[in-house]
Amino acid sequence: MPNNAYENLRNHHKPDNVEVLFVGESRPQGGTFFYQGDSALYRETKKAFDEFFKEDIFTVNRFKNWNCWLYDISENPVNGLGDHERKAEIHLNIPKLIDTIETLNPKTIIVCKKKFVEPEIRNSSIMDNYCESESIFFLPFPGQGNQRKYRESLVKALGGISFCLD
Numbered sequence: 001m002p003n004n005a006y007e008n009l010r011n012h013h014k015p016d017n018v019e020v021l022f023v024g025e026s027r028p029q030g031g032t033f034f035y036q037g038d039s040a041l042y043r044e045t046k047k048a049f050d051e052f053f054k055e056d057i058f059t060v061n062r063f064k065n066w067n068c069w070l071y072d073i074s075e076n077p078v079n080g081l082g083d084h085e086r087k088a089e090i091h092l093n094i095p096k097l098i099d100t101i102e103t104l105n106p107k108t109i110i111v112c113k114k115k116f117v118e119p120e121i122r123n124s125s126i127m128d129n130y131c132e133s134e135s136i137f138f139l140p141f142p143g144q145g146n147q148r149k150y151r152e153s154l155v156k157a158l159g160g161i162s163f164c165l166d
Contacts, residue, residue: 003075009035010070013060019067020161021106023097023121025090025113025141029077034070035060041070041112044142048154053165066163069104073097073117083116090116094124101126109136110157112150134160 006027013035024034024041032039037060049058063069073093078086101109109130111117118138121127130136137157142150 006033006035007075009033010072013064014069015064015067017067018069018104018106020069020108020110021101021104022068022070023109023111023113023117024070024072025086025117026072026074026076026078029080040143040147041141044147044150045154048151049158051151052155052158053163057165070112071097071100087116090120094120097121098124098126107135108157108161110154111136111138113141114138115141 022045027033028039032042034042034045036042042060045063046058049063050056073096074089076089078089081089109126111121121136121138126136132138137153139150139153139157140146
């Protein structure tokens with residue numbers, strides 16, 4: 001699927017008022033995608049939300065209705081790149097993330113990747129308006145054995161957010 005198809009799907013699920021901005025590195029190179037409901041990030045996010053609400057409730061439509069949205073720093077997959085190229089791609093796209101955050105002004109930011117994304121955000125102006133563990137949360141990507149840690153961290157972050165159940 002071409003990039004614009006992924007971005008059209010992402011934008012279709014963008015709420016009018018983004019209150020909780022999930023920040024990812026990029027969509028996976030293998031063709032899975034959060035908004036298709038078939039990626040590791042989708043599966044583990046669903047598990048965390050379902051655990052938080054204590055019922056099988058999570059869908060991408062509810063995610064949108066709860067004013068949550070996933071933004072990926074890079075439109076192109078970076079998980080196939082070497083560390084140097086991956087870090088450079090993230091660094092190159094941080095100004096666009098800053099602009100997106102300034103435009104959306106979300107109450108909460110949940111960063112779903114620590115290795116290269118967290119240092120870039122910590123060294124940016126984003127931290128001027130967000131307080132760690134209160135309005136911005138840095139979670140490990142839910143892969144390579146970090147699934148449980150991701151879910152536990154996300155459930156904890158969700159505890160400070162008000163959701164309107166439909």
